[in-house]
Amino acid sequence: MVEGRNRRQALGWMAKGVAGGLAGTGALALSACGPKKPPLRPNLIIWHGFRGAEKASLEKLATIYSGRLKPGQRPVRAVAIPSDAMADKISASVPRGKGPDLFIFGHDRLGGWAEVGDTITPLDFFLDEATKAAFLPHMFEAVTYKNAVWALPFNYKSAALLYNKKLVAKPPETVEEMQDLAIKLTDQARGRFGLAYAYDDFFFHAALMNGYGGGVFDATGKLMLDDPRNIAASDLVQYWRRDLGILPDDPTSSLVASLFNTGRAAMIFNGPWFLGEIAPEIEYGAAVLPRITAANNRPMAPYLAVEAIFMSAGTHDPAEAWAFAKFLTSVEAAKIMAVEGGELPTLRAVYDVPEVAQNPIAQAYKTQALSAVAMPNLPEMTMVWSPADKAMKRVTKLETTSEAAWQDCQREVQAAILALRDGKAS
Template structure:
């Protein structure tokens, strides 16, 4: 990065963000994923100007285009729902690209309701060249004919540079439609004044939770929002799943899924404040009333504002019958999609390739916005490894369960949340197997119309 650009980037506020779905979204994340009948959004969007065009450098500036830079020419229009701090960094990177490629203009357009805008515009030929969102839109948009394949551009040398989860996130039914640039999932955030080091086993975690749990004083062992997204790690820890992308079938009635739900309500719920509410659970941690919180990168800015000396680590493994089971929370990947009807595919591809495969770009996104990199050279970068937040969530991503891409997943979220809400009516006495079987059938009914 040029010295001037790097200084400009440092002006941006450091906020960790698409998810989703995973629960990750394409925009920034500042509040919680909420229960929903479709993919849970980890990033409510905020309105910003409807269109921001990043112009080329002034003619008085001198730039050098490396001989290997093949830029193309023309305008590239990108729709997004990013937070302002994210957009500032993206624009700065686009300005650097345009300094190298003066024949290219990159225009970012904010769409507060990105999905509706895309569905209205793409079929009429009025859509963008590219749009930014989480990978879990890839199935429904591809099935609707609203994505442009990039199979001719994606080569093995490109794929080999990405983490496996990212490669999976850019394809659907044998075609590539997007390029990945970051990932996210939930992890264990701990208060170092209360707990010096992250627990290395769930048994150790539960022991610490029990020590701090004092409900009469409104102090608890852990702060953990409860909905289908947030407890997915434990629900899927023993090999169970909400939905299998390969068979397109729900799995709430699977013995392993039932075991995961029972484990959560037997070994986590007793140490929690009796509420599923995201804001309440987060406040408990921010106020120093719990040593642990399970949350995503989007929560870190609030943790820092609270002045908490904190660490981040994966949810620790559960040992059962001599075998180790890692919690598998849903993970999401941020993608840049190619829209059907793209007007400048060649130039768009060259920009996206530069943006997603340049270690300098991805490292800058990580350092400035806390994005978890999926590009292998950046994952191995010493500066990234030394960042406790990026490294902690990066380790958590290694155990994540990629959020399903099939459009049929939209019928699953509501069913899982329905089951959770029924269990929460009486967690100590709930017939969890019967409840999960009930909602398994409900999901199947909804999927079959």
């Protein structure tokens, strides 16, 4: 899994430079001249932001694939790009004909690139229903924008429940069970907590928000941050903080890691990127997040972040690029990425491969993905993160009511979206 890497960097989220991502609200804006094609190179190039075992596994797949090519076909070269610089590099390079044939990146930037029209290529021509059905549910929701599929899902990440087996014999199935267990295991005077997670981080809070049936945008794309269901979700966090006292006061990621690694946090919400940071002496398990009885028994539904394979708009040979992308999502490739790279592939069949089927952590995250919600890929989503994080900090510091915090957030985000659209129109 991803080790020692900021979670947003690991997933390619929240890249800067969103101007140009709101080119219109109707048909996709296409460049008049189209992207420039790069000079024909001796290799098919794929950019990625992987490191360590993930990087080695992808490079191994490139070697395997290249070794099977017929004479005259271009071998694949995998090029590592720093993940925090990759989005800007793609946006700057591909339209000028200096980018790769393929690249792997988080699905959250998809809408902006699709609107610009000279960066990525839709893949519907290559896809059929049988191909789509081979993937886990929700994966193609993440890479679909305005009824077109713009990337091939490669791997995914979401939060789930991680628990210390010495403290928790059986993971809770409902919020009430989790609360009762957390109360028993909390001793604030000794710095022990039944539950710990970065609860003021909007990404982690989304599991409650979505579980209540709320969200950022409604089905028509209208902003709904001040929806009563979002307010109810924040009220629950305030209840945990103020009334039950089961959460630590300072919910930084470093504190959560320290508490869990020293046996002072029984349960945490975290993603697969955290697994490499768990101390070897901690015997831990993973399970799906509990159901919310007050929300018609709906499960908590964390955000699903999909790292997808994009085809550059300027690739010389789309069929050649697609062939390698398709190979990367084969059972053979998915097994290598899962077993050797520590990834969570999007392909259904890989979870039946013995080495993966016998991995309870991978199976738990797969099960969690079934109830997860794909992060919105609308260009406007980039305007949401900072104000939403600010709203959660106000809520969790008990500075204001949930209703006031989300009403203020709604106004701030709406104003930012309108200002950007007005600037593009002028």
